[in-house]
Amino acid sequence: GHFAHGPAPEAQENKGKAKSRRAQRLAAIKVPPVVIHTRTSSSGSEVTMTYERLHELGKGGFARCFQFRCIERATDIAGKVVAKASLTRERARLKLLTEIRVHRAMTHARVVRFESFFEDDNNVYMMMELCPNGSLADMVRSRGALSETEARGYMLQLVDACRYLHHHGIIHRDLKLGNVFLAGDMTLRVGDFGLATKLMTKQERKRTVCGTPNYIAPEVLDAGEEGHSFEVDVWSLGVILYTMLVGRPPFETRDVKQTYALIRRASFDFPPSSHVSPEAKDLVRAMLTVDPARRPPLTAVLRHPFFTGATAFVPVSMPASATSVAPYYP
Ligand code: ADP
Numbered sequence: 001g002h003f004a005h006g007p008a009p010e011a012q013e014n015k016g017k018a019k020s021r022r023a024q025r026l027a028a029i030k031v032p033p034v035v036i037h038t039r040t041s042s043s044g045s046e047v048t049m050t051y052e053r054l055h056e057l058g059k060g061g062f063a064r065c066f067q068f069r070c071i072e073r074a075t076d077i078a079g080k081v082v083a084k085a086s087l088t089r090e091r092a093r094l095k096l097l098t099e100i101r102v103h104r105a106m107t108h109a110r111v112v113r114f115e116s117f118f119e120d121d122n123n124v125y126m127m128m129e130l131c132p133n134g135s136l137a138d139m140v141r142s143r144g145a146l147s148e149t150e151a152r153g154y155m156l157q158l159v160d161a162c163r164y165l166h167h168h169g170i171i172h173r174d175l176k177l178g179n180v181f182l183a184g185d186m187t188l189r190v191g192d193f194g195l196a197t198k199l200m201t202k203q204e205r206k207r208t209v210c211g212t213p214n215y216i217a218p219e220v221l222d223a224g225e226e227g228h229s230f231e232v233d234v235w236s237l238g239v240i241l242y243t244m245l246v247g248r249p250p251f252e253t254r255d256v257k258q259t260y261a262l263i264r265r266a267s268f269d270f271p272p273s274s275h276v277s278p279e280a281k282d283l284v285r286a287m288l289t290v291d292p293a294r295r296p297p298l299t300a301v302l303r304h305p306f307f308t309g310a311t312a313f314v315p316v317s318m319p320a321s322a323t324s325v326a327p328y329y330p
Helices: 007-012 017-028 090-104 136-143 148-169 233-246 256-264 280-289 298-302
Strands: 035-042 045-059 063-068 075-083 114-119 123-129 180-182 189-190
Touching: 045 075, 063 233, 063 256, 090 114, 090 123, 136 180, 136 233, 148 189, 148 233, 148 298, 233 280, 233 298
Parallel strands: none
Antiparallel strands: 035 045, 045 063, 063 075, 075 123, 114 123, 180 189
């Protein structure tokens, strides 16, 4: 899980230890009550909400995620539950506060909508939009490579979300297939702001990332004086695009040190068996440029022939069946 503490390489060496800590944290989460009553005051008036806990949606590094039914609004939502017992360290507490502060300030059609947060004696709860069709990671796991048309449609939505975040000074820093969710209508929602950060000025540079983001950019690995900025998200989107087109990530090896070595040189290739167009390959190569200053900004990404070429079709809509079987295009 990416919540293992410390700089990336060390965290990986301590993987065994981190794993058992993760297990301990998750065990500390008392199964939330079957019914939760909350009372919040918004602009002077009291609002009461009743949440009925349904099944578990999944587990993260720190959290368990359940589907809840909001009785008053007659809708289902996703609730991320974090045990207070796992927040004894100042650092863990700050991290959760940052996640909440950043996420709740973001309102965009392609970002998981943040509903509310509250606590009881045992847990902190973050309620958000339910994405019932899983994540892009689930989709690629069950289908392998997606069609180029689908990949293009999803990339456009991801760039859209990312431009919004960057416009508000937010770097997501953990964009990966597992953090991109599919809404009921199969459009995308970017979620999990656990590693996000807000820059106060465009010039500001970040020098540390806690944890081990999967799709880490080379300038984060070698956190030197220069630090990193918005370009790290472009790198991650390049990794996502490659993975959607090929069916597996570009820098996958059996050992992390080897993976980091490949990332530092942007060393990857397209297997001959994959049918990836020259335009798509060119865009992936541009986005996976080692030097962040030479990596295209998001506006340039959108002008690339992969999106603007004569045959650059995008799906008008997608059936939910596309999570497990390739859709048919007339
Ligand atoms: P991680 O820490 O692995 O990034 P999270 O704690 O954000 O994961 O979420 C844990 C799991 O809960 C996810 O892998 C996913 O299966 C599920 N999940 C998270 N958010 C949602 C959501 N908004 N709708 C549906 N499922 C979700």
